[in-house]
Amino acid sequence: MEKRIERIKEALHDARYKLTPQREVTVRVLLENESSHLSAEDVFMKVKDKYPEIGLATVYRTLELLNELNVLDKVNFGDGVARYDLRKEGAKHFHHHLICTNCGSVEEIEEDLLPEVEKIIAKDFNFIVVDHRLTFHGICRNCQEKDGGTNA
Structure with a gap:
């Protein structure tokens, strides 16, 4: 997991962003639940358990940034809920x-x-x-x- 976090940190750095503590905890939650296809609200609830002072807007912004950087993909399975799926390394x-x-x-x-x-x-x-x-x-x-x- 640490190697993937380091590569995500590099992707953020290359785009002139930092891996803030809020972004890091969000990335860790995504990695820990990689096969779960979590919604933004699901991610927020899991992040909040680890980082109680984080806000929903921060999690949304982090997810959108990671999507823009092709670290993850936003998917919709026809149920009207956007879910987030980490891209497989090297894919x-x-x-x-x-x-x-x-x-x-x-x-x-x-x-x-x-x-x-x-x-x-x-x-x-x-x-x-x-x-x-x-x-x-x-x-x-x-x-x-x-x-x-x-x-x-």
């Missing part, structure tokens, strides 16, 4: 998600599934793809097993 693209429409579970796919699609888009539409997001909505394995596959 060329945002990772993909499988969202269960029954239970709301979110599973991440780390593999880049779209290199051939990107080539087609570049060739046929003369468009340079710099990033992409892919979200699949459906029924997860657990819900299929519970329902005997009737919802699939």
Whole structure:
């Protein structure tokens, strides 16, 4: 975790920002809950436990700054709530998600599934793809097993 915090500190420094104590505690909460897809309010509540004097606006500003610096991505899974997802180190693209429409579970796919699609888009539409997001909505394995596959 400390290495990732150091790299985030460097990204902030390169953009002429400092890793303030408020930003650091926010980053630590995001790292500790990396697979949870927390909303800003979720992040705030967890940060407040560790840093009681922090304000919601500070957490929002920190999340937006980290989003601008491509340290994290703001995602929406169709429920109207913006959630924050740390970018994987060294990843060329945002990772993909499988969202269960029954239970709301979110599973991440780390593999880049779209290199051939990107080539087609570049060739046929003369468009340079710099990033992409892919979200699949459906029924997860657990819900299929519970329902005997009737919802699939």
